[in-house]
Amino acid sequence: MIASVLVKRAGMAIVTLFGVAVVVFLLLRVAPGDPIAMMIGAGASASDIADLRARYGLDQPLLVQFGIWLAGVLRGDFGVSISLRRDVLELLAERLPATLELAGLACTFAVVIGGAVAVLGTLLRRRKGEAVLDGVNGLLLAVPDFVWALAFVLLLGVLWPVLPLSGRMDPSVGVPFVTRFYLTESVLTGRFVIAGDIIAHMVMPVLALALPLAAVIARILKDGLSEAMVQDYVLLARVKGMSELRLVVGEALRNAVGPTLALTGVQFTFLIGGTVIVERIFAFPGIGSMAIDAVINRDLPLIQGLVLVFGALFILVNLAVDLAVVALNPRLRHG
Amino acid sequence: MTVPLLAVSHLNAVVGRAGNAPVLRDVSLTIARGEVHGLVGESGAGKSTIAKAILGILPHGIRITGGSIALEGEDLLTFDAVTLRQKLGPAVSLIPQDPQTALNPGRRIEAQLTDGLRLWKGMSAKDAHARALQLLEEVQMREPARVMRSFPHELSGGMRQRVLIAAAFALEPKLVIADEPTTALDVTVQKQILRLIRSMQERHGTGVVFVTHDLGVVAQICDRATLLYMGKVMEQGNVSDLLNKPRHAYTKALMEACPRYDQPGRGLAPVPEEVFAACRAEIAAFDQAGAGHG
Ligand SMILES: Nc1ncnc2c1ncn2[C@@H]1O[C@H](COP(=O)(O)OP(=O)(O)OP(=O)(O)O)[C@@H](O)[C@H]1O
Numbered sequence: 326m327i328a329s330v331l332v333k334r335a336g337m338a339i340v341t342l343f344g345v346a347v348v349v350f351l352l353l354r355v356a357p358g359d360p361i362a363m364m365i366g367a368g369a370s371a372s373d374i375a376d377l378r379a380r381y382g383l384d385q386p387l388l389v390q391f392g393i394w395l396a397g398v399l400r401g402d403f404g405v406s407i408s409l410r411r412d413v414l415e416l417l418a419e420r421l422p423a424t425l426e427l428a429g430l431a432c433t434f435a436v437v438i439g440g441a442v443a444v445l446g447t448l449l450r451r452r453k454g455e456a457v458l459d460g461v462n463g464l465l466l467a468v469p470d471f472v473w474a475l476a477f478v479l480l481l482g483v484l485w486p487v488l489p490l491s492g493r494m495d496p497s498v499g500v501p502f503v504t505r506f507y508l509t510e511s512v513l514t515g516r517f518v519i520a521g522d523i524i525a526h527m528v529m530p531v532l533a534l535a536l537p538l539a540a541v542i543a544r545i546l547k548d549g550l551s552e553a554m555v556q557d558y559v560l561l562a563r564v565k566g567m568s569e570l571r572l573v574v575g576e577a578l579r580n581a582v583g584p585t586l587a588l589t590g591v592q593f594t595f596l597i598g599g600t601v602i603v604e605r606i607f608a609f610p611g612i613g614s615m616a617i618d619a620v621i622n623r624d625l626p627l628i629q630g631l632v633l634v635f636g637a638l639f640i641l642v643n644l645a646v647d648l649a650v651v652a653l654n655p656r657l658r659h660g
Numbered sequence: 661m662t663v664p665l666l667a668v669s670h671l672n673a674v675v676g677r678a679g680n681a682p683v684l685r686d687v688s689l690t691i692a693r694g695e696v697h698g699l700v701g702e703s704g705a706g707k708s709t710i711a712k713a714i715l716g717i718l719p720h721g722i723r724i725t726g727g728s729i730a731l732e733g734e735d736l737l738t739f740d741a742v743t744l745r746q747k748l749g750p751a752v753s754l755i756p757q758d759p760q761t762a763l764n765p766g767r768r769i770e771a772q773l774t775d776g777l778r779l780w781k782g783m784s785a786k787d788a789h790a791r792a793l794q795l796l797e798e799v800q801m802r803e804p805a806r807v808m809r810s811f812p813h814e815l816s817g818g819m820r821q822r823v824l825i826a827a828a829f830a831l832e833p834k835l836v837i838a839d840e841p842t843t844a845l846d847v848t849v850q851k852q853i854l855r856l857i858r859s860m861q862e863r864h865g866t867g868v869v870f871v872t873h874d875l876g877v878v879a880q881i882c883d884r885a886t887l888l889y890m891g892k893v894m895e896q897g898n899v900s901d902l903l904n905k906p907r908h909a910y911t912k913a914l915m916e917a918c919p920r921y922d923q924p925g926r927g928l929a930p931v932p933e934e935v936f937a938a939c940r941a942e943i944a945a946f947d948q949a950g951a952g953h954g
């Protein structure tokens with residue numbers, strides 16, 4: 326069951342990524358704006374411009390350009406960034422870990438907060454507390470990530486400056502890292518002071534990304550829990566004398582997480598999209614903030630590389646969610 | 661005089677926001693230790709309402725307005741929720757109507773059979789496992805070890821009902837409430853399950869409230885029975901008296917409406933309209949009298 330899901334998904338992933346590559350490639354060439362014009366000064370001669378165009382292969386017909394790029398990608402060569410003049414793959418490898426740590430932490434946080442709120446709301450059902458919780462959650466649902474980001478900048482960065490406003494860690498930290506997963510690495514190697522500094526830098530962007538997702542999870546999970554709580558098996562467990570908390574967590578939760586997870590997977594892809602603007606606001610050096618620069622500079626090779634990475638992330642997350650849904654449901658697990 | 665196992669007295673319940681629609685009208689019944697008591701009546705008569713009131717799981721629309729439910733002399737209606745849970749959990753259990761929905765689809769049978777034992781008897785996982793296996797054997801489950809590892813969807817309806825019966829008797833409760841435990845099952849399985857409940861009850865000396873709309877079932881497994889119509893007790897007594905010398909016209913009519921295994925030529929005459937009219941008049945007179953007092 327799980328193996329067949331994996332094979333099917335891998336095939337679909339390749340087709341999807343190819344489609345994404347084609348569409349992005351075409352859109353970027355059709356859209357106005359010239360990367361060469363962005364990179365050189367106003368006084369450049371026509372022959373200089375032509376030389377540069379030839380160097381980046383931009384003088385070739387579209388189909389040829391695409392073929393060259395695709396052949397490169399298949400060899401692991403994503404080309405050279407026009408604006409940064411560095412290998413695209415190298416740039417991505419440098420920046421991606423930061424975004425993965427940010428998104429991973431935000432997602433974990435959202436699941437914990439959203440899950441706790443849903444359980445609490447279910448425990449409080451038909452009491453005043455439930456209405457209050459639902460109301461607050463409804464408000465949170467309406468506030469997007471970048472508004473949180475700006476609010477945090479004002480509150481915790483400017484008015485009451487307790488948290489560092491930008492970057493991934495204190496630049497004066499001169500400790501060498503083996504990987505680019507700074508947080509994971511410093512925790513694993515026991516360098517907790519550095520881990521603390523990294524976390525302090527991540528609090529605001531993580532919260533900004535996590536709160537909207539937490540609100541969605543809380544809403545969906547609470548609906549699922551309410552539905553499960555009126556099922557006969559919960560009634561029977563109640564007759565057995567199980568406590569209210571045990572009914573919610575021990576009986577209802579396991580049957581409510583499946584559907585919640587499926588919907589959360591979709592929402593998590595929004596979270597990855599949200600990193601673009603949130604990383605920008607906190608000058609967090611991930612692929613999100615790099616994407617904005619790449620677009621402003623019409624850095625075609627870099628944009629293409631980034632889009633493929635985002636696409637692969639979406640596909641991987643949804644695959645993980647699908648597998649988790651199967652793993653959590655005994656009826657699916659045993660075919 | 662000894663205290664009965666369960667004594668419901670003058671229980672009144674209403675439904676609706678205004679609380680003006682009675683669902684139970686002054687219901688009284690007693691159940692002795694080891695007695696199987698049938699609760700009979702057509703759909704909407706209030707059978708499940710009585711069962712749920714005893715178990716403390718009435719839906720929120722229904723409110724008890726008077727009376728008492730005493731388990732071994734202790735009035736359950738005076739307890740707060742936590743105390744009630746601790747009193748009832750180990751002492752009263754339920755065999756539900758629909759075995760398809762009464763088992764948690766996400767938990768193995770073993771977990772669902774042992775959780776009560778671990779909670780109330782403080783058993784270790786190993787002891788609870790052994791006891792659960794023993795219970796499955798007692799309800800004549802084939803391959804009990806495999807069933808323990810199964811999820812509910814891997815079992816047939818009859819097997820699930822056996823699991824639920826095993827769970828209901830697991831804690832040696834004083835009282836088991838069976839709310840139409842066979843209506844959702846195949847006719848062939850129904851008789852086996854009825855016999856199983858009766859034999860479990862006899863072996864453990866358990867009192868049983870058996871909810872049904874079928875007088876044939878009452879004749880088969882009940883010692884005494886209470887006949888309800890619109891939430892009011894119409895007739896009550898030993899099953900043999902009730903079936904052989906019915907006093908109330910409604911009981912007689914219900915028996916006419918019931919197929920008889922011993923008299924195959926008879927039965928299935930619908931309850932005549934004038935009997936219903938008489939019952940409704942009786943209810944109206946009762947409500948009138950109640951209003952007069954209040
Ligand atoms: N949750 C509820 N909210 C409001 N009214 C209810 C609710 N449950 C039952 N009732 C009403 O209470 C009355 C008695 O219902 P009850 O379920 O006790 O009947 P029953 O004898 O068990 O019938 P059945 O054979 O259909 O199970 C009915 O008139 C029904 O409409």
Ligand SMILES: [Mg+2]
Nearest residue numbers: 707708709839
């Ligand atoms: Mg009923």
